[in-house]
Amino acid sequence: MxxxxxxxxxxxxxxxxxxxxxxxxxxxxxxxxxxxxxxxTGRYDLGTTVPPAEFHALPITPHAFHGDWNYTLAPVAPRHPEPTPSRQQIDPTLTAMLTDPALTGMSRAAFDHLVAISEPYWDALAEAAFQRRFHRPRSYLHPQTSSLDHYHRLLTALLRRRRAVTSTLLAQLLKVGRTNLSNQFQDGHRLLDLHRVAVTPLPGTPARTLTQLHARIPSHDDTCTDQL
Incomplete structure (x- = not known):
């Protein structure tokens, strides 16, 4: 043209x-x-940039010939009502412990707000990842993202960036596969970058046991151990 x-x-x-x-x-x-x-005749701000996480969330399918020049930008397909995949029921006591400000570096109210504003972006990232792999829109929740809800997916990414706990211990506590959990960290880190969440790693090595995790929470009551 x-x-x-x-x-x-x-x-x-x-x-x-x-x-x-x-x-x-x-x-x-x-x-x-x-x-x-x-x-x-509209007026637009100069110097506006697209964050990498938002760019990678676009459902772009490159063509076989010069995919960097020739590609299809697809709209997000409407979701058809289907049975919701079963998700792990997380013990509220465990969630309360993992969202302790000493571990996350932010108040629970601030984390709840981050969850609320980031969920649409997570859906877009999952959609883009599915289309890059299968070259078609998904009509159901991706198996890799169905075992945990968005709240706990983002929480695990934040805890890993904080170096508060190892992936192995998180997987054990949340009763999910370690590989399944690791596959979601990348998108979680993109969302943290997208929303410019400043994360300061905790000193020392990540907690490998529940006892070590309790030790990172000064106000933690050891009587909660039996409930977990």
Whole structure:
């Protein structure tokens, strides 16, 4: 399209927006190409950049020939009602312990707010990852993201970035596979970057046992151990 526009206005001074619009709209080819053009009078901020996490969330499918130039940007397909995959029922006592500000580095209210504003982005990331792998929109929850809800997926990513606990211990506490959990950390880290969450790693090595995890929470009551 652009090569035909360039050929059509070759040698013609583009002295006004109106000339540009009329020249573009007058571009045709013998095979039936026609182009519409109109002036956009909106005002837009300069220097706006797209965060990497938001860019990678786009459902882009590269073509076989020069996929960096030729690709399809697909809309997110509507979700058809289907049975909701079963998710792990997390003990509220465990959730309360893992969301302790001493572990997450933020108040529980701040974490709840982060969960609320980031959930749509997580869905987009999961959709994009599925389309990159299977080259079609998904019509169900991806198996890798169905074992935990968004709240606990984001919580595990935050705890890992804080170096509060090992992946192995998290998987044991949440009763999910370690590989399943690790597959979700990458998107979780992207969301933390997208929302500019400043995370300061805890000193020392991540907790490998429940006892070591309790030791990282100054106000933790050891009587909770039996409940976990």
């Amino acid at each position: 652009f090569c035909h526009i360039t050929a059509n206005w070759r040698g013609r001074p583009l002295i006004s927006y109106q000339v540009v619009i009329e020249t573009i709209a007058a571009t045709t080819t013998r095979t039936g190409l026609s182009i519409g053009a109109e002036l956009d």
